[in-house]
Amino acid sequence: xPRDYYEVxxxxxxxxxxxxxxxxxxxxRQLHPDVTGHDPEAEARFKEAxxxxxxxxxxxxxxxxxxxxxxxxxxxxxDPGAGFGSMExxxxxxxxxxxxxxxxxxxxxxxxxxxxxxxxLTLDEVSTGVAREVxxxxxxxxxxxxxxxxxxxxxIETCDRCGGAGQLRQVTRTPFGQMVxxxxxxxxxxxxxxPDTPCEVCDGVGRTQxxxxxxxxxxxxxxxxxxxxxxxxxxxxxxxxPAGDLYVEVAVAADGRFERQGTxxxxxxxxxATEAMLGTTVTVATLEGERxxxxxxxxxxxxxxxxxxxxxxxxxxRRRGDQxxxxxxxxxxxxxxxxxxxxxxxxxxxxxxNLEPQHxxxxxxxxxNVFR
Ligand SMILES: [Zn+2]
Ligand SMILES: [Zn+2]
Numbered sequence: 001x002p003r004d005y006y007e008v009x010x011x012x013x014x015x016x017x018x019x020x021x022x023x024x025x026x027x028x029r030q031l032h033p034d035v036t037g038h039d040p041e042a043e044a045r046f047k048e049a050x051x052x053x054x055x056x057x058x059x060x061x062x063x064x065x066x067x068x069x070x071x072x073x074x075x076x077x078x079d080p081g082a083g084f085g086s087m088e089x090x091x092x093x094x095x096x097x098x099x100x101x102x103x104x105x106x107x108x109x110x111x112x113x114x115x116x117x118x119x120x121l122t123l124d125e126v127s128t129g130v131a132r133e134v135x136x137x138x139x140x141x142x143x144x145x146x147x148x149x150x151x152x153x154x155x156i157e158t159c160d161r162c163g164g165a166g167q168l169r170q171v172t173r174t175p176f177g178q179m180v181x182x183x184x185x186x187x188x189x190x191x192x193x194x195p196d197t198p199c200e201v202c203d204g205v206g207r208t209q210x211x212x213x214x215x216x217x218x219x220x221x222x223x224x225x226x227x228x229x230x231x232x233x234x235x236x237x238x239x240x241x242p243a244g245d246l247y248v249e250v251a252v253a254a255d256g257r258f259e260r261q262g263t264x265x266x267x268x269x270x271x272x273a274t275e276a277m278l279g280t281t282v283t284v285a286t287l288e289g290e291r292x293x294x295x296x297x298x299x300x301x302x303x304x305x306x307x308x309x310x311x312x313x314x315x316x317x318r319r320r321g322d323q324x325x326x327x328x329x330x331x332x333x334x335x336x337x338x339x340x341x342x343x344x345x346x347x348x349x350x351x352x353x354n355l356e357p358q359h360x361x362x363x364x365x366x367x368x369n370v371f372r
Pocket of ligand 2: 159160161163166167186187190191
């Protein structure tokens with residue numbers, strides 16, 4: 001089953017063409033064999049990203065995909081990912097240039113790509129907010145050479161090819177004459193400096209594929225599916241360029257005790273019909289532990305007790321919602337002979353006054369208001 005193309009590129013469904021291109025370039029940069037050392041898993045992810053880009057960068061294919069999905073593309077005679085050759089082929093077919101030129105961005109070192117990761121929270125953590133450690137694969141600054149690409153203790157020299165300028169003059173013949181433009185030096189990648197002895201760990205790139213760990217503050221009141229952005233915590237950029245951003249998508253785990261409705265929590269309590277008649281005290285779970293609630297004699301099914309302020313805070317706010325406790329009344333079944341006699345005796349004594357519907361309570365109370 002192919003993954004969702006928007007998810008693969010980490011963009012929203014209404015992303016612009018420029019955003020899609022930027023996202024793919026970011027991914028291509030971090031999954032490039034120079035960085036990943038021809039890791040087969042990275043190569044597979046790269047092909048997946050290229051396939052997603054091939055579809056989403058074409059207006060017609062994207063429309064088909066949005067409406068009919070992957071099936072729609074195939075039934076339309078298009079086979080995503082087919083005919084892909086080497087990684088270099090993919091890049092030059094997509095950008096019409098050699099890889100280095102396309103990803104140098106026209107001069108200067110390239111910034112790092114963004115990262116999307118996930119974390120799961122319980123409702124209790126949503127209630128208080130939490131500091132959460134997240135760990136994710138990322139391109140990180142090489143810890144051996146600290147990013148300068150040189151084996152520690154060896155000199156860094158001026159680039160021979162560009163004379164330290166970081167740029168090369170490229171002359172192109174066109175029908176209008178010669179055109180001269182500056183392109184990023186392919187030896188020093190724009191920095192103007194090259195290590196005499198490349199770092200053993202990163203091969204002189206200054207960055208490695210690693211695992212990054214970050215502690216993030218998740219604010220109280222966050223909703224399921226919301227994303228937090230941590231600027232500069234994404235993939236490391238080329239030397240001298242900023243890192244990308246980290247996005248953490250929050251999933252809130254289902255809680256068997258409560259249903260969340262915005263800032264309110266709803267829970268249910270079950271009592272037998274006899275306790276509903278006589279009145280009772282019930283114990284209910286709240287986020288702050290168990291609490292006892294008195295239910296008056298004659299409480300009806302569907303009755304709600306409101307615990308003010310026992311809900312969740314609004315994101316960025318102080319006031320809390322409420323917890324609503326819904327009373328569910330269970331009618332006893334499988335009566336013994338003795339129980340049946342008691343019920344029959346009670347039934348024989350009931351007067352119309354005993355059966356007066358309680359205003360506003362339960363289904364029949366509401367129905368009466370409708371029909372009267
Ligand atoms: Zn290194
Ligand atoms: Zn150079």
